[in-house]
Amino acid sequence: MRGEATRIGDGINRVDGRAKVTGQAKYAAEFEAEGLLHGWVVSSGVAKGKIATLDTSAALAVEGVVHVLTHENRPRLAWFDKSYRDEDAPAGSPFRPLYDDAIVYSGQPVALVVATTLEIARHAASLVRVTYKTEEHETDLAARREKARKARPGKGGYEPPPKPRGNADEALAKAAVKVDAAYESPAEHHNPMEMHATTVVHEPDGALTIYDKTQGVTNTQTYVSNVFGLKPDQVRVISPFVGGAFGSGLRPQYQVFLAVMAAQVLKRSVRVTLTRQQMFTFGYRPATWQRVALGATAEGKLEAVVHEAIGETSRFEDYVEVVVNWSGLLYQCDNARYDYKVAELDVYTPLDMRAPGAVLGLYALESAMDELSYALHMDPLALRLANYTERDQNTDKPFSSKELRACYAQGAARFGWEKRLPTPRAMREGNKLVGWGMATGIWEAMQQKAAARAVLSIDGKLVVGSGTSDIGTGTYTAMTQIAASILGLPIADVTFKLGDTTLPPAPLQGGSWTVASVGTAVKAVCEAVREQVFKLAKKMKGSPLAQASLDEVIFAGGEVRLARDPAQAVSIAAAMRAGEAFTLEEETSTLPQLQEQAKYTRATHSAVFVEVKVDEDLGKVEVTRVVSAIAGGRIVSAKTARSQILGAVVWGIGMALEEETLMDHDLGRFMNHNLAEYHVPVNADVRDIEVIFVPEEDEVVNPLGAKGLGEIGIVGVAAAIANAVFHATGKRVRDLPITLDKLL
Incomplete structure (x- = not known):
């Protein structure tokens, strides 16, 4: 259709660009909560062995330190009895932070110091004393x-x-x-600009709102639900902006686990941010x-x-x-x-x-x-x-x-x-x-299975959402272009929402399949809305589209027009008003056509x-x-x-x-x-x-x-x-x- 061709493929500016360059875009470590505590990870100093002694007394004596979590005092979790694997996990048993005294790689977390400020947590973490009984390690591929x-x-x-x-x-x-x-x-190592961070907001009813650096909010939600024995509706994961990931955010990294564990133990909101050095202690x-x-x-x-x-x-x-x-x-x-x-x-x-x-x-x-x-x-x-x-x-x-x-x-x-x-x-x-x-x-x-939701308001504003991510690839912009092209709307009248588990589910953002998968869902859901608009436009009294079929019209400039005579048109707002439809909403899930593919x-x-x-x-x-x-x-x-x-x-x-x-x-x-x-x-x-x-x-x-x-x-x-x-x-x-x- 002509309306679609004028949008898809255009080289428009990023729709999220202004938010990023003005600082309005918020990342995982920038969300606040009342009484927020800060966690600092203590990393192991050897590559293989066992923890012989772990002395946290000096850290606990620091004013402002609330707790120090270790393998000796952590709560019992369902995950420690079953190896719950996340969506991107390979075969085997995933690493379980603070599980026991075993050291399986250099830099693994051995304690989490939780304090009222980041500076106090960092200082107290330096006072944690750990000794090890080391074992011979092998880290050389050639050997x-x-x-x-x-x-x-x-x-x-x-x-x-x-x-x-x-x-x-x-x-x-x-x-x-x-x-x-x-x-x-x-x-x-991936080395994105944004370090991995998780802010867990402990809600009054015990539910968790988790702001996480991730390439898949649904994956983090499933992981947290399984590991901590929570229902999915008790865990909301939000990740509107990601400062680069390149694959590092496909799996939930250990700061997610530690932040949620601390929040559950203390019944408080907790943030854990990894340092640049700790960004070298996982995949x-x-x-x-x-x-x-x-x-x-x-x-x-x-x-x-x-x-x-x-x-x-x-x-x-x-x-x-x-x-x-x-x-x-x-x-x-x-x-x-x-x-x-x-x-x-x-x-x-x-x-x-x-x-x-x-x-x-x-x-x-x-x-x-x-x-x-x-x-x-x-x-x-x-x-x-x-x-x-x-x-x-x-x-x-x-x-x-x-x-x-x-x-x-x-x-x-x-x-x-x-x-x-x-x-x-x-x-x-x-x-x-x-x-x-x-x-x-x-x-x-x-292409993967994906879902999207679209809501068109009578004022011509379209909001489309899917629980996908934008790790800097331009997902916001591409999805906005697809949606605008289907309904012939100006880019400024279309809003795309992502990075929230309350939105329809989408796959992890990786493998170059986001546009193919989520884009297909966005296209399908907007086409469903377009069909609703067309039906309302046909039913209007004296409609110039009464005898037309959907493939004989184009959507452009907020109107439904006859392709052979664009002067014969009905505005989207007029069609919705005539049909007493203040909003039109659709939700669609799409699958790859596996048999043909x-x-x-x-x-x-x-x-x-x-x-x-x-x-x-x-x-x-x-x-x-x-x-x-x-x-x-x-x-x-x-x-x-x-x-x-x-x-x-x-x-x-x-x-x-x-x-x-x-x-x-x-x-x-x-x-x-x-x-x-x-x-x-x-x-x-x-x-x-x-x-x-x-x-x-x-x-x-x-x-x-x-x-x-x-x-x-x-x-x-x-x-x-x-x-x-x-x-x-x-x-x-x-x-x-x-x-x-x-x-x-």
């Missing part, structure tokens, strides 16, 4: 690789590696040209070791693909990622074998981080493809085109849509790829070596082109240009979509050149647990980034045709940078990040 094992099934969304096809090892041995290399990536992107072996004909046709990976996990849960599967569906090859194992370490369970699995697996695969191109004396882009596939060989299904060829073509043209000199170290600018590299990206296009592999694709300049004397690497061409289905909100890709590319730069959480294996503790020593890209590191959205239509993925963009923007970036560094220097660095010491 545990030989003991890695198959992962236990259990994590939602995890797909074990596909069965092998053909005989990859035999084909590899016989291949005319081959590459066989190992690639390593370190642990990375993170796991360190991995990968082997990729490729065999090809002299003309560059792939004859064998072998991809093996080992990732780290905790002793108590099996965290798994889809790392190797991508190698079986991205290129045409009849002989392929994959393997994925986990190595148990004395660490906290890793956690999904932007494009989990794919960003690691594609780093190794696309680096190996680049190595193969040099072994073949073949252009890296030409090699990928020579092995292009229209079917997913893992499942023997076609793609629902795939405009990857157009991504290659448009990205290469915009970048100027045809001017690339093939020989390493052949391009330079003064004392700087210039390198050009590229890589392919892929991510799943998924199951016939296809549904994915977002990208092509990333990168220029680096490397100081020949110092080895310093600068990423000076990036072109990212994305085929992501229908773009719902152009401005926020571009921002998603820009942010993801910047993170890719960090992954390739800077980000690394360093473990002291003697202590079993992450050492650079701050933003001074955990390096991330800053303004000076970010130069020219160009984003191309390749037009793509897909009627299978969901009614909107949107595939999601949050994850795809980072996939392939680290590989493209690594490939560019090799082209510039002639030195192949296979362990991230690529730092100057490795180049020198």
